[in-house]
Structures are given as structure tokens and as C-alpha cells.
């Protein structure tokens with residue numbers, strides 16, 4: 001996990017966070033610590049915090065928990081309270097969260113929405129009380145967007161008509177809920193948990209409304225198989241890659257245009273208009289009978305190429321120059337989806353060569369949520385690659401650029417001495433300048449309550465769980481590991497990085513700065529930083545190295 005999605009915090013950091021939260025709501029720090037049942041933390045301030053998840057702390061209000069989480073620098077996306085805090089107690093962070101959530105529900109970009117609402121300045125002081133305009137008075141937002149922000153804040157909102165057709169057939173909230181529950185049941189999962197993973201619990205507030213959220217394919221937290229099952233349960237056409245043009249439906253062309261628009265930062269409807277294809281929405285299930293993609297008006301060559309790629313059509317155009325890469329590399333390059341550049345990167349490596357590959361887990365549940373976090377300037381973190389639980393690979397920073405995923409500065413609550421020690425180690429090892437970062441979507445450690453497992457955010461974690469070193473962890477998936485092996489093989493070959501682990505092992509912290517300063521190979525974030533546990537003891541390092549060496553012909 002990257003620096004500010006930290007889970008491993010010391011007792012001192014939690015104490016500091018509670019005091020900070022107390023101060024910002026005008027309360028006494030020690031009282032808040034007592035209410036949270038955490039006074040015992042002062043007995044071992046430098047120890048790793050092993051208490052309940054922040055969400056599960058007794059005696060704190062939702063507002064106080066949110067403030068503690070923010071003070072700990074935990075990710076912005078937090079479960080919204082069922083009822084809103086009084087308007088006067090809304091923090092800037094909560095407003096940012098609501099805007100991002102609204103954007104996600106509408107399939108739009110959170111940062112763009114924040115910018116349009118003229119609220120970018122909120123990121124400068126996240127814990128301050130929000131003092132901006134009422135939601136209805138925000139400039140630059142449509143009625144539908146304001147309604148979604150209000151829903152995200154738990155405020156009553158009239159359901160507004162969508163401004164543009166969604167790239168899917170119409171169905172009600174209740175129908176989607178039913179579909180999700182059906183899919184969950186068939187896999188032995190809890191329906192509500194799956195609904196939550198997909199970010200859709202808000203549907204129950206207005207069950208008869210027509211669903212206007214993201215396309216099923218864009219829902220977070222669902223595997224590609226689950227998405228296909230949901231679509232089948234909704235009676236939507238199963239999307240298969242069409243072998244030739246006559247078998248493409250209008251809906252598939254619409255979907256492809258929307259996907260292309262998203263990839264290039266545009267509105268789907270705008271691109272559809274430019275291509276003079278808005279009439280397709282009148283007969284979504286009909287066979288596409290418009291012009292060939294190459295003959296569509298108003299589209300750039302790049303947009304046409306993307307469209308053809310998404311529709312599975314032959315690319316045409318000039319053949320790509322031979323790269324001399326092996327089949328492994330050629331295969332993986334087509335599989336990597338470029339969704340960058342993240343704003344949180346530097347265009348140079350300051351003269352350092354690429355020598356290491358650092359493995360992380362995201363401490364989150366979905367690729368989309370993770371990508372949105374790394375694309376958010378406020379997070380200040382970035383990584384080159386994100387590998388989803390379904391094996392999807394997304395790239396956010398070009399290899400030759402420096403991402404922010406493994407740097408070591410002082411952490412809140414640490415003594416000046418430890419902080420300086422970390423800075424010095426960072427200067428010697430230069431982890432960000434010398435490495436490529438790979439984040440694997442995984443919640444990391446889980447807490448067991450009854451027969452269920454919960455993430456650090458307090459959400460239930462469905463699926464396979466492994467018990468390692470006395471801790472429960474969310475399992476990595478087979479498709480995820482297969483993609484990671486493919487990706488690491490490709491990067492080792494491309495940058496001439498040796499397929500090897502550091503002397504103490506890939507996951508073990510090596511206190512000797514000089515060893516890692518000259519190390520070339522693959523390692524975990526936990527080997528670089530003793531405040532990190534990722535990718536965790538449940539990650540199959542043996543399988544990774546065996547797979548990579550086999551691909552490189554070194555087995």
C-alpha cells in the first residue's frame with residue numbers, strides 16, 4: 001500500500017489522531033481516548049496499533065471517527081453515515097468524499113467535479129469545517145450532480161432525470177438489487193455485502209427509480225464473471241467480443257464509444273454526437289448498421305483505433321514496428337490499460353536507472369476506487385501499475401517517470417530522531433527513483449468477528465481468507481497472480497532487472513540501507529519500510545519468482 005493508505009500505525013499515531021480529532025470538535029483529547037476505550041495505548045506508544053478498526057471504536061460519533069481516520073491519513077473514501085452530521089459539523093474532507101462519490105455514481109471524474117464546483121481549495125485544509133455554499137448553490141454542477149452529492153451526504157434529494165442516456169438498457173434499482181442478490185446467492189456470498197462492494201447500497205433508498213449509475217462493467221468490487229452474471233440476471237445482452245461488424249449491436253457500439261470517451265477524458269454523449277450516432281440509443285438491441293468505424297465523422301484516428309480495439313476489430317493502419325519482445329511481452333502490452341498520467345508523479349528519475357520492482361497491496365477492494373485514489377492530486381501518491389482482483393492491469397505512471405509509492409519520510413507521531421532516520425534511509429536507498437511500483441488490489445489484514453471477516457474500514461470482506469502468522473488476510477486471486485507474473489516478467493525483461501530477491505527475502509525488512517541501495521530485483525514494500533506490511537505474508541513469493549524465471553527462460 002502506498003504511503004498514505006497506511007494500515008500499520010503505531011499507538012502513538014492513533015493517540016495523536018484522537019487528540020487532533022478532539023481538538024477540531026472542541027473536546028478534551030483524553031476524554032475522547034477514554035470514550036474510545038484506548039487509554040491503554042499510552043503504555044506502549046511505539047508499539048504497532050492492534051486495537052479495533054477505527055469504524056468499530058466504541059463511544060465515538062461517526063463524525064469523530066471520520067476525523068480520526070483523516071488525521072491518520074487514511075483514504076478519502078469512507079462509508080457514509082446513514083444520517084448526515086449537522087451541516088455545521090461537515091468537514092471539507094466529507095464534502096470532498098461526497099463529490100467523489102457523486103462523480104463515481106455518474107461515471108464521471110471526481111477531481112473534475114470538484115473543480116467545476118469551485119471547491120478544489122478544500123484539499124488544502126481537509127479537517128476544517130466546510131464553509132462553502134450549500135449544495136444547491138454550488139456553481140458548475142448540473143441538477144443531477146447536485147442530487148448525487150446530496151445523496152452522498154445523506155441529505156434528501158429529489159431524483160433528477162439523467163442528462164444523457166446511460167450505456168445500458170433501462171432497469172429499476174429494485175431489479176439491479178435483485179440481480180446482485182441472485183449473483184451473490186449463487187456464489188454463497190452475502191447479497192448486502194456484494195451490493196456494498198459494488199457501491200450500490202444507496203439503491204435501497206428509492207427502489208422504484210430507474211437506475212442511472214455506472215454501467216455494470218464499471219461497477220467496482222465485482223469480478224468480471226460477477227458482472228457478466230449480473231447482466232445476465234438483468235436480461236441484458238451478454239457482451240462478447242464480436243468477430244465481425246455485422247454482429248455488433250448498437251448497444252455495443254454505444255458502450256465502446258463511452259469507454260473510449262472515458263479513456264480520453266471526454267463525455268460519452270459528446271463523442272457519440274460527434275460520431276453522429278446518437279440515434280443508436282433508439283434501438284439498442286438492433287444490429288449496428290452505421291458507417292464502418294474508419295468512416296465515422298468527427299473522430300480522431302486515436303479514437304477510431306481505440307474503438308476498434310474495444311470492439312475487437314482488426315486495427316488496420318500501418319503495422320507496428322517490430323520490438324524484438326517475446327510473445328509474453330507482446331501479450332502483456334495489449335493487456336495493460338493506460339489510464340494515467342497520475343498527477344502525483346515526476347517526469348524524471350533524476351538520473352537513476354530502473355533497478356527494482358516494489359510489490360504492494362492497496363488495502364482497498366476495487367481497481368476503480370484504487371485508480372481514482374492515485375489519480376486524485378489530494379492523495380499525493382501514485383504507482384506505475386495496479387493489478388485488479390480479476391487480473392486487470394491498469395497503468396497510471398509511465399515506466400520512465402518517478403511515482404510516489406515507496407518513499408520514506410517521517411510519519412505523524414514519530415520522534416524527530418526516527419523521522420530523521422527514515423529520511424536518511426530514503427536518501428541512501430532512493431526507492432522511488434530506482435523502482436517501478438505494482439499495487440495489487442487486496443484488503444490486507446482482516447478482523448474476524450463471529451464467522452465473518454471485516455476490513456480495516458469496517459466493511460465485511462467476502463471471499464477467500466487465509467490465516468498466516470496469526471492474522472487473517474484476504475487471499476490474492478489466481479487471475480491476479482497470473483497477471484502479476486506476466487507483468488513482472490515483462491518489466492524484468494524490458495528494463496533488464498534480475499529476477500531475484502534481496503538477501504533477507506522479499507518480504508523481510510532489511511535494516512542495512514546499503515544492501516538495498518545497491519540491490520537489483522524484486523521486493524515487497526515491507527522489505528524497504530519497517531512501518532509497512534504489504535504485500536503481506538499471504539502473498540505467494542515462491543510462485544511469483546518461479547513464474548517469472550520460467551517466462552524469462554531461467555528455470
Ligand SMILES: [Zn+2]
Nearest residue numbers: 001002360525
Ligand atoms: Zn505499500
